[in-house]
Amino acid sequence: MIPLPIKAxxxxxxxxxxxxxxxxxxxxxxxxxxxxxxxxxxTIARWFAQSYFSTSVYGVENxxxxxxxxxVGNHSGGVAIDAMIxxxxxxxxxxxxxxxxxxxxxxxxxxxVLSEILSRMGQFTxxxxxxxxxxxxxxxxxVFPEGARGTAKLFPERDSLVGFGTGFMRLALAxxxxxxxxxxxxxxxxxxxxxxxxxxxxxxxxxxxxxxxxLLPVPRPVDLQLLYGSPMFFEGTGREEDxxxxxxxxxxxxxxxxxxxxxxxxxxxxxxxxxLELT
Amino acid sequence: MxxxxxxxxxxxGRLVALGLVDRGVKVIGVDRRxxxxxxxxxxxxxxxxxxxxxxxxxxxxxxxxxxxxxxVTHLMHRxxxxxxxxxxxxxxxxxxxxxxxxxxxxxxxxxxxxxxxPDSPLYHTEDEPPMAIESFPELADLVxxxxxxxxxxxxxPEVDTAVLRICYTLGPRRHxxxxxxxxxxxxxxxxxxxxxxxxxxxxDTATAIICALExxxxxxxxxxxxxxxxxxxxxxxxxxxxxxxxxxLLNLSLGRFGLPRLPKGALEHMKYPIVIDSEPFRAxxxxxxxxxxxxxxxxxxxxxxxxxx
Numbered sequence: 001m002i003p004l005p006i007k008a009x010x011x012x013x014x015x016x017x018x019x020x021x022x023x024x025x026x027x028x029x030x031x032x033x034x035x036x037x038x039x040x041x042x043t044i045a046r047w048f049a050q051s052y053f054s055t056s057v058y059g060v061e062n063x064x065x066x067x068x069x070x071x072v073g074n075h076s077g078g079v080a081i082d083a084m085i086x087x088x089x090x091x092x093x094x095x096x097x098x099x100x101x102x103x104x105x106x107x108x109x110x111x112x113v114l115s116e117i118l119s120r121m122g123q124f125t126x127x128x129x130x131x132x133x134x135x136x137x138x139x140x141x142x143v144f145p146e147g148a149r150g151t152a153k154l155f156p157e158r159d160s161l162v163g164f165g166t167g168f169m170r171l172a173l174a175x176x177x178x179x180x181x182x183x184x185x186x187x188x189x190x191x192x193x194x195x196x197x198x199x200x201x202x203x204x205x206x207x208x209x210x211x212x213x214x215l216l217p218v219p220r221p222v223d224l225q226l227l228y229g230s231p232m233f234f235e236g237t238g239r240e241e242d243x244x245x246x247x248x249x250x251x252x253x254x255x256x257x258x259x260x261x262x263x264x265x266x267x268x269x270x271x272x273x274x275x276l277e278l279t
Numbered sequence: 280m281x282x283x284x285x286x287x288x289x290x291x292g293r294l295v296a297l298g299l300v301d302r303g304v305k306v307i308g309v310d311r312r313x314x315x316x317x318x319x320x321x322x323x324x325x326x327x328x329x330x331x332x333x334x335x336x337x338x339x340x341x342x343x344x345x346x347x348x349x350x351v352t353h354l355m356h357r358x359x360x361x362x363x364x365x366x367x368x369x370x371x372x373x374x375x376x377x378x379x380x381x382x383x384x385x386x387x388x389x390x391x392x393x394x395x396x397p398d399s400p401l402y403h404t405e406d407e408p409p410m411a412i413e414s415f416p417e418l419a420d421l422v423x424x425x426x427x428x429x430x431x432x433x434x435x436p437e438v439d440t441a442v443l444r445i446c447y448t449l450g451p452r453r454h455x456x457x458x459x460x461x462x463x464x465x466x467x468x469x470x471x472x473x474x475x476x477x478x479x480x481x482x483d484t485a486t487a488i489i490c491a492l493e494x495x496x497x498x499x500x501x502x503x504x505x506x507x508x509x510x511x512x513x514x515x516x517x518x519x520x521x522x523x524x525x526x527x528l529l530n531l532s533l534g535r536f537g538l539p540r541l542p543k544g545a546l547e548h549m550k551y552p553i554v555i556d557s558e559p560f561r562a563x564x565x566x567x568x569x570x571x572x573x574x575x576x577x578x579x580x581x582x583x584x585x586x587x588x
Contacts, residue, residue, distance in 0.1 A: 025573065030506045031401055032475045109397040112471025129400035
């Protein structure tokens with residue numbers, strides 16, 4: 001359980017009750033997701049998204065209200081604050097609320113306390129078995145195909161995209177899941193990484209430790225933009241040749257890059273909300 | 280019909296035997312341990328499954344089916360005998376079955392076959408390899424026995440072999456790995472970890488084995504009952520108190536201060552879940568558990584309050 005003296009807000013508890021997930025008498029679903037823990041977790045996430053940062057969300061109406069879907073977006077900001085912001089937005093900005101389930105880096109499940117919190121909040125290790133089973137259960141997945149390389153971006157690279165894995169596309173094809181591209185802008189400003197300490201990270205069991213001008217990767221309270229594009233559907237079996245899959249992945253990547261550019265323009269005042277093209 | 284059960288004097292072995300007797304089946308029990316109040320209809324033979332005495336039983340009684348539960352699973356039982364019983368015993372059971380025309384063999388294995396690890400998926404399927412041996416070498420002989428039993432499917436196609444990987448058992452008889460772990464009023468947990476545990480009522484475990492027998496199951500199947508529950512909930516619902524200890528400290532204190540003595544690998548089972556997908560078994564046998572997770576935990580907790588059996 002989250003080791004903080006924080007009680008879940010009443011309105012958050014009400015939203016948890018409206019999730020389309022079957023919980024048992026102990027408030028646990030078949031994957032171990034806990035009602036009380038997600039209520040506390042989202043109470044904290046909302047404070048971060050709204051009071052600490054200032055988050056603007058666009059295009060949330062593009063996300064399917066029910067059924068399987070894979071949210072696919074860019075990673076940035078050193079310590080994956082993007083995941084928390086996306087989780088919060090599908091929960092607070094959607095009617096009914098939805099639980100996004102991230103495909104987490106393997107090392108996270110080794111870390112005491114974090115392992116427990118992530119398990120109870122439905123944020124499982126990113127394994128193809130987990131993805132397939134959750135999609136089969138008509139859940140919403142959250143995938144960052146850049147992986148840890150994505151959060152490792154330095155400040156000048158913050159809006160770029162590094163190599164995308166192809167596993168997510170094969171899973172989407174095999175499980176007939178739509179892909180919903182999104183862009184997250186501002187993570188680089190929140191945690192402007194100067195360099196990453198890889199060796200030291202290895203020593204304590206994480207991929208790297210981001211170093212900021214104030215040394216610690218503590219995020220600054222900045223404005224954040226989150227933009228959801230419209231769903232993309234790809235036909236196939238998931239057994240296609242690499243170059244075919246690569247082509248599909250590039251389409252998703254281009255879409256996300258386009259969303260990032262719009263988010264950046266919005267952030268810098270070069271674009272108005274009414275001029276956004278999210279479809 | 281006659282069924283030979285190895286390890287019949289164990290808690291689950293007795294329940295299976297009683298269930299079969301109720302159904303009018305003649306039970307030939309094999310165990311080195313006694314079962315003093317064995318009912319009529321159970322013929323207990325205190326022989327070693329690896330020895331001539333057991334072979335003689337096959338020759339004389341020609342059982343139509345064998346339920347092989349005669350494995351040593353207790354983890355602190357680390358004598359060479361354990362390996363011989365688990366591996367050569369399993370071999371003897373299959374050899375005798377083939378030689379004396381047994382039509383069906385059920386191997387009762389465990390879901391710990393899959394192992395507990397930070398990167399292992401929830402809801403294991405039967406095609407997954409046994410990762411248990413990586414973190415928990417003490418389980419190697421049980422894993423090997425499971426795989427060996429599975430090889431009977433191609434080595435002796437004339438015998439219908441079923442390998443069951445059954446989740447933890449819990450219930451009023453307070454028997455098994457999980458019950459042992461929950462024995463005391465205080466239960467050690469690894470600080471910052473709260474894995475899901477999958478368990479079923481001991482009566483349901485016996486019923487599932489009988490279902491496998493009755494439906495002439497062939498193949499490898501995971502067997503589970505109700506959905507899994509976090510360890511913290513089990514501890515709370517059974518009226519125990521969790522004692523959260525940081526892992527390095529727990530490692531040092533196992534076997535001391537009244538904490539159970541556990542092999543190092545067992546700590547992985549206190550950190551990461553082993554959850555199995557049992558749908559194929561249910562589809563093939565029609566098995567449905569009678570007890571849900573609450574009734575099972577209650578059964579275990581309440582038995583402790585009354586006079587000890």
